[in-house]
Amino acid sequence: MNDLYDFLSGPALWAAFIVFIVGLIVRVVYLFGLSKERDRVAYNHADLGWGLRSIFHWLVPLGSISLRSQPVFSITFFLFHVCLFVVPLFLLAHNMLWQEAFGIRIPSMPDSFADILTMVFIVTAAILLVRRLVRPEVRILTTAWDYFLILLTSAPFVTGFLAYHQIGPYKLMMILHILLAEILLVVIPFSKLGHIILFFPSRVFIGFEMGTRRGVRTW
């Protein structure tokens, strides 16, 4: 167990982060290179204002007409993403590890708060999963891979929560927590989860196409 833990929190973690970062960089750089030749339309009508507004209105809850038409989904979706970022980044347990390993000090939130956010995350993830099963226009688009991804994204939170509260065998939970998080990290660059970066150029493009060219709000 301990050897496995050391491996997962040592070399495997390095490997996962490298694949995550390099994978995303390669994906973005490849698309950027392709775009210079094939996507002149994206550059010809560039405008900072339209690009930024196109992004901004989809980063805030209910910022677009589309989100406002499905407010329960939109708030769930917003909370899901906020917790998804905030918990791993500002968790005391994680930041202690960063400090031990590299001497970096990242501000942390109180554990009780992190606990609440984790529960919020799990609830919102469950709502999103159920929505996928229940709404016909979403279900028809959903494949096994999509179900896998939502479960994979939730797994580190569930296992982390269980480990923290010492529900179930602790060492096993910790190992699963790290392993699942590492799988998630390496899957991101090669799947739709790449949208953590690609959301931005995609929104910027439509901001130019509809905004700069026609004065149309893409929200």
Place this chain on the structure above:
Amino acid sequence: MNEELQKPVDTKAIKELLDLNDSARIRMWLSICSRCGLCAESCFFYLAKNKDPKLSPAYKVRATLGELYRRKGKVDRDFLKKCYDIVWGECTTCKRCSLYCPFGIDIATMIATVRAVCNSQGVVPEGLLRTTDNYRDTGNQMGMSVEDFVDTCSWMAEETAEEIRGLTIPIDKPGARIMYTVNPREPMYYPQDIAMAAKIFTVAEEDWTVPSTGWDCTNLAMFAGNRALAGQIVKNMYQKALELGVQAIAITECGHAFRSALFEGPYMAGYRNGKPPIPIVHSVQLFYEYLRDGRIKIDPDKMLEEPATYQDACNISRNGGLWKEGREIMKYISKDFRDMEPNSEYNHCCGGGGGFIPMGGEFKKRRLESGRVKAEQIRATGAKTIIVPCHNCFDQIRDLNKEYDLGVKVVSFKEVITEAMIIPEKFQPIEKDDEGDAQD
């Protein structure tokens, strides 16, 4: 055309096309669509058909372009027929879904790419395909000869000069401010449309001309997925305008012609910077400016009294950016304006765009069904008149009026403006004495 369809699918040609179109945008869009389903409710096809999930934009793309890329072009005729029914029968490329997608995915562009793939295998609606030869041979979709066109213009000028003194339709006038281009159904079937435009331009004292060639601003090849021909069609118009040395090309009350000339055209014709070589101006813009600047004045007694509404043609409002101008014109001509909901850049497509009207009988039932959304919007306004600045919307809304018993009068801006405008003294025809000519 039928022999084309008997040949086996040239999967190599399809693969080449797919590779050519494998751009950063398409790759990105296909890979990050998170299947959230938000696009569904934006699409009038989906809404009209009781929210059939197969009509969500994301589904339509996945079932066509997504599959094409997945299978690397190795598809059969059955698959292409499925694509045909989706990309021509279930989408007008109105671009409304792009406003609803969290990633702003441009579904319309992907549908257009599938149209190009289908076109390469001879799979195209007959109504669009049969205009190909006409465009190539005569530069216009109706195959009208230069003589016939110029004669029609002369005839209209002659007749209309009786109402507006000094009215002419100048052909090929070099250095004019605007070169006015039309939809061929005007000279072919409704020449009075050209006459009405002439009246407006004359009273507004516009410096205009109509070209003897390059006068067809429509672009059915664009709808057909024939990018090369579409580019050539637009180039004809640009080149004529440059030859004449005019300052701008003006587009009649047509939607897709504006989209073709100003937005898609430059790219299809090979202008890498995306700018047409000459400015393009739409009639809605022109009419708005004439009214705003007092070049055309409306007789207040001739304004529309009954409730009137305005059709936001997709390619003029959302995809043309002119929804405010259209509404400004309404202020001059209508006393009781009732806007549709939603409107402006969020309007719903009427269902007649994307080629549906020229695609003819084969697609009529489908567009009447999908048009239910627009019909209900119109009905909800309580309007008795609807101003429609696009030929295809015009036809569709006329049909919807019958199909759904809307009881509205369907008119264009030209019609209302010419009926309601004040003809200044200097353009009034001279009254002849009944006693005959003066003696000396």
